[in-house]
Amino acid sequence: xxxxxxxxxxxxxxxxxxxxxxxxxxxxxxxxxxxxxxxxxxxxxxxxxxxxxxxxxxxxxxxxxxxxxxxxxxxxxxxxxxxxxxxxxxxxxxxxxxxxxxxxxxxxxxxxxxxxxxxxxxxxxxxxxxxxxxxxxxxxxxxxxxxxxxxxxxxxxxxxxxxxxxxxxxxxxxxxxxxxxxxxxxxxxxxxxxxxxxxxxxxxxxxxxxxxxxxxxxxxxxxxxxxxxxxxxxxxxxxxxxxxxxxxxxxxxxxxxxxxxxxxxxxxxxxxxxxxxxxxxxxxxxxx
Amino acid sequence: xxxxxxxxxxxxxxxxxxxxxxxxxxxxxxxxxxxxxxxxxxxxxxxxxxxxxxxxxxxxxxxxxxxxxxxxxxxxxxxxxxxxxxxxxxxxxxxxxxxxxxxxxxxxxxxxxxxxxxxxxxxxxxxxxxxxxxxxxxxxxxxxxxxxxxxxxxxxxxxxxxxxxxxxxxxxxxxxxxxxxxxxxxxxxxxxxxxxxxxxxxxxxxxxxxxxxxxxxxxxxxxxxxxxxxxxxxxxxxxxxxxxxxxxxxxxxxxxxxxxxxxxxxxxxxxxxxxxxxxxxxxxxxxxxxxxxxxxxxxxxxxxxxxxxxxxxxxxxxxxxxxxxxxxxxxxxxxxxxxxxxxxxxxxxxxxxxxxxxxxxxxxxxxxxxxxxxxxxxxxxxxxxxxxxxxxxxxxxxxxxxxxxxxxxxxxxxxxxxxxx
Numbered sequence: 001x002x003x004x005x006x007x008x009x010x011x012x013x014x015x016x017x018x019x020x021x022x023x024x025x026x027x028x029x030x031x032x033x034x035x036x037x038x039x040x041x042x043x044x045x046x047x048x049x050x051x052x053x054x055x056x057x058x059x060x061x062x063x064x065x066x067x068x069x070x071x072x073x074x075x076x077x078x079x080x081x082x083x084x085x086x087x088x089x090x091x092x093x094x095x096x097x098x099x100x101x102x103x104x105x106x107x108x109x110x111x112x113x114x115x116x117x118x119x120x121x122x123x124x125x126x127x128x129x130x131x132x133x134x135x136x137x138x139x140x141x142x143x144x145x146x147x148x149x150x151x152x153x154x155x156x157x158x159x160x161x162x163x164x165x166x167x168x169x170x171x172x173x174x175x176x177x178x179x180x181x182x183x184x185x186x187x188x189x190x191x192x193x194x195x196x197x198x199x200x201x202x203x204x205x206x207x208x209x210x211x212x213x214x215x216x217x218x219x220x221x222x223x224x225x226x227x228x229x230x231x232x233x234x235x236x237x238x239x240x241x242x243x244x245x246x247x248x249x250x251x252x253x254x255x256x257x258x259x260x261x262x263x264x265x266x267x268x269x270x271x272x273x274x275x276x277x278x279x280x281x282x283x284x285x286x287x288x
Numbered sequence: 289x290x291x292x293x294x295x296x297x298x299x300x301x302x303x304x305x306x307x308x309x310x311x312x313x314x315x316x317x318x319x320x321x322x323x324x325x326x327x328x329x330x331x332x333x334x335x336x337x338x339x340x341x342x343x344x345x346x347x348x349x350x351x352x353x354x355x356x357x358x359x360x361x362x363x364x365x366x367x368x369x370x371x372x373x374x375x376x377x378x379x380x381x382x383x384x385x386x387x388x389x390x391x392x393x394x395x396x397x398x399x400x401x402x403x404x405x406x407x408x409x410x411x412x413x414x415x416x417x418x419x420x421x422x423x424x425x426x427x428x429x430x431x432x433x434x435x436x437x438x439x440x441x442x443x444x445x446x447x448x449x450x451x452x453x454x455x456x457x458x459x460x461x462x463x464x465x466x467x468x469x470x471x472x473x474x475x476x477x478x479x480x481x482x483x484x485x486x487x488x489x490x491x492x493x494x495x496x497x498x499x500x501x502x503x504x505x506x507x508x509x510x511x512x513x514x515x516x517x518x519x520x521x522x523x524x525x526x527x528x529x530x531x532x533x534x535x536x537x538x539x540x541x542x543x544x545x546x547x548x549x550x551x552x553x554x555x556x557x558x559x560x561x562x563x564x565x566x567x568x569x570x571x572x573x574x575x576x577x578x579x580x581x582x583x584x585x586x587x588x589x590x591x592x593x594x595x596x597x598x599x600x601x602x603x604x605x606x607x608x609x610x611x612x613x614x615x616x617x618x619x620x621x622x623x624x625x626x627x628x629x630x631x632x633x634x635x636x637x638x639x640x641x642x643x644x645x646x647x648x649x650x651x652x653x654x655x656x657x658x659x660x661x662x663x664x665x666x667x668x669x670x671x672x673x674x675x676x677x678x679x680x681x682x683x684x685x686x687x688x689x690x691x692x693x694x695x696x697x698x699x700x701x702x703x704x705x706x707x708x709x
Contacts, residue, residue: 014395015396019385034424036421040421044410119405119422120382123398285377
């Protein structure tokens with residue numbers, strides 16, 4: 001009799017607060033219900049970053065330009081690493097533009113819990129809105145850097161460099177989504193773990209830099225052979241960067257298999273991230 | 289079927305005390321390593337295991353159960369650390385309970401703090417949208433309510449100015465206005481009324497009453513018994529994490545006054561702030577200054593007050609008022625009454641006031657202590673800071689068999705009775 005009433009009464013309650021939800025209860029529907037909030041966060045980021053600055057968005061141009069120049073000098077001129085026969089400047093800029101988006105997503109989402117502890121401690125809303133909004137607002141920065149890259153592409157193209165943009169450019173949104181998803185996935189895993197182990201946050205900045213060298217940004221995948229090639233292949237960012245480069249510059253290692261693997265790995269990481277994030281979100285106020 | 293909208297069922301929450309974070313990685317790695325080798329947890333020594341568990345964990349809430357009906361305004365009271373905030377945090381889903389379950393019908397909005405998520409660089413208009421969304425409104429709902437919110441906050445003129453240029457009063461008014469216009473079925477409020485000037489506070493109280501009368505369910509946490517008595521139909525009294533009383537307002541507020549005596553007959557400021565006159569210490573004492581643990585209806589006792597002044601030019605005054613259990617002041621006193629002025633040099637001072645012998649009836653009383661400059665600034669106003677209960681002893685109070693009226697017992701001078709007819 002008791003169970004009977006339980007079943008009927010469960011239906012009429014809108015919300016049941018329990019010690020711990022089951023691991024697979026992701027309540028992603030909540031995230032959709034709060035989509036207005038997500039967009040407002042994006043817009044807050046945008047307004048607060050560019051209000052009262054004149055050079056504001058220009059900074060997004062200066063950093064990739066300088067980094068590309070430095071890479072060209074060090075890795076091409078001094079170390080003489082080949083660039084798949086592409087103009088070195090474009091080669092680096094292409095990789096960096098894509099990489100920066102991923103790195104920003106990861107860096108900025110990895111502090112979600114710690115930096116938002118004061119808001120999270122006061123009011124409930126689906127915590128995922130915050131990292132998701134970060135992913136979206138980073139698109140602005142990506143768009144600016146992407147335009148810079150495209151203008152250089154056109155400039156080099158007009159000057160007669162050997163670049164062959166092709167139809168694979170249509171894959172760009174897909175590649176962006178994959179990058180955003182890995183960045184988000186890893187970022188929220190880190191942010192969940194940092195609620196217990198603060199040291200991780202320090203590691204992230206450094207780790208992202210190291211990871212860049214384990215991704216074909218300053219060298220093409222084709223130059224790597226032998227026993228360490230597998231290390232690059234299992235990095236889900238490798239196919240994304242290589243495809244991106246192949247689509248825009250016409251040279252690189254493009255493989256559907258690699259891309260499918262990358263997508264699978266991304267989905268796995270993202271799923272794991274959301275699981276952990278949802279699990280931590282319930283109790284992090286007690287440990288943060 | 290029934291009109292219960294919140295059902296809290298045996299909810300408990302425990303916290304681990306002390307610093308969590310540093311060192312936990314090595315701690316956890318050690319434990320995993322030990323587990324892998326099948327050894328006992330190295331971080332717990334056998335003899336200490338039990339003790340440690342008791343020392344490091346605290347039950348902030350223990351087996352709390354209650355129900356709230358549709359349209360009820362439930363007050364939640366209790367001393368600091370009684371578990372009120374923990375309960376609200378669980379209900380607003382900021383943290384999860386350790387055991388137990390809460391069932392809720394309808395949307396909950398919680399105002400544990402107003403102005404959550406306000407961004408200083410955004411304008412008032414932009415912050416209304418952001419804050420509203422954080423509190424659970426959709427853009428459309430906010431747009432509909434926008435004019436009403438602005439009108440309530442009284443900041444129409446500055447609505448397109450970044451809130452960092454607002455005065456603190458304007459900021460708070462805007463924040464409250466957003467919160468007050470939420471339209472969830474259940475609203476949780478934690479002492480947000482302690483904001484703004486008196487007129488705005490009245491407006492807030494009025495708004496809350498409207499909310500309550502509009503059929504919405506309100507959970508209201510406060511230390512302000514007057515506000516609780518005015519607004520709430522039922523009260524939950526928490527004490528050390530457990531339900532101490534639950535029922536109609538009048539009865540529970542009385543109970544609160546009684547357990548409040550266990551507060552100890554002293555008060556300490558834990559974090560003194562420099563540069564402004566402030567009270568550091570208040571305690572009930574005997575006439576010789578020794579601590580008084582149980583004032584009785586026949587004894588003489590007083591209050592010792594320790595205060596700090598940075599040495600200010602206008603004259604500083606100290607005032608003390610005694611309230612009865614209904615919290616109405618019954619009398620007040622000040623050093624000026626005895627021709628004593630407060631020192632004007634910087635320093636920490638102590639003074640003592642001794643009440644006339646055996647004037648209190650065996651009832652409950654509380655003290656308010658204030659530090660201010662006459663006609664000027666109020667530096668400190670500790671309302672009902674200490675509550676005490678007078679224990680019954682042979683005194684005037686017992687003389688009359690039928691009992692005696694009033695809060696004070698004052699021996700008055702009766703003249704011999706003359707036969708006149």
